[in-house]
Amino acid sequence: MILGLKIFIGVLSGYLLLILIRVMLTWFQGVDYGKPYRILAAATDPYLRIFQKIKFLRFSAIDFSPVAAMLVIVVLIDFASQFIREGRLSLGIVLAVITSALWSVVSFLLSLFIILTAIRFFMGLSGANSVGPFARTVDLLIAPILEKTRRLFFRKRFVTYKTILATTGASLLVLYIAGKVLFGLLYNVLQAFPI
Template identity: 30%
Template sequence: MSFVAYLFKFLSTVVSIYAFICVIRIFLTWIPGAEYSQFGNFIKAFCDPWLNLFHKLSFARSSGVDFTPIISIGVLYIISAVFRQIATTQTISIAALLVIILSMAWSICSSIITIFIIVVLLRLISQLFSWTNPFWYNLDRAIEPVSSWIRKHILGNRFIKPNTLTGITLAISIGVQLIGSVLINILANLLYMLPF
């Protein structure tokens, strides 16, 4: 293995480890007090400069739900995959790099869609059983921008019962997930056919 291969393999490993540490940083925010412990402060100082770069993406922080950590970690894994590709082939194949970037970008989008589907499903269950709790209304804040868009642009802006609209939003979200996966696979196969 050449020096270049070792170098990019090392860089790929370093980036992957950093991404894993950033995942730990995110998990610490879910544990009361852990974020401000000595270990938490160390991880925060180590990871926040990178995470904060993506926190500026306002489109990923709508309705009180922050998807920027998923995007920031996904970008790290894209970089790691690119380095690993260079280490393996010792060449830079534009087609292979495009497939890696496309696949990882879809992985990020797919993760966000999956989380959204789970949120919508939980809200639909709560509506069907008439559960009342501030938690469920907080879920509405995450769902509302998408469900409002669906009602306006797909359903002709007519009045629909909340649980029906939530069910339609769930069905469309699942459809987007499935169709997106098929289209990405087709596009990836087409990219592999590129001669460069």
């Protein structure tokens, strides 16, 4: 059984790598990779399409469906790894793995928006082109979060764009640190759960 699980983990890890390559190749539009690419697409696209049908995985201009697809594989690998390590799967271990996967998604999103907000903030400080295509793309991605920050902290007061960026970045950083601590504690509690 252990050998079967190790093979299962190896196959899933290989498939995860194929999906990652497939997703990264989509970033370079207009390039013809030939037959190897078509084989890769035929192997990965049916699985990826399952997640592309889930509408809430699209946030603003970003499609998170590949992240969700890879996350499911990572969770399956974690379950198999935990079973190999512990020799069993308890409810606590299952909940701990799910909690870990959930934190992976949340921390990824928080990190992404912290980085985008910091980039936009420093572009404003340095006097970089604030109307260029890159700045407009970043603005489009972070606009919903900036609006939530403005409503939460500034309501009817006028504040500068830099102030909203700084407040959003600081708030996201605090959320990241608090989330890391809380999810870490929850993971440890759940993993120790005897059932």
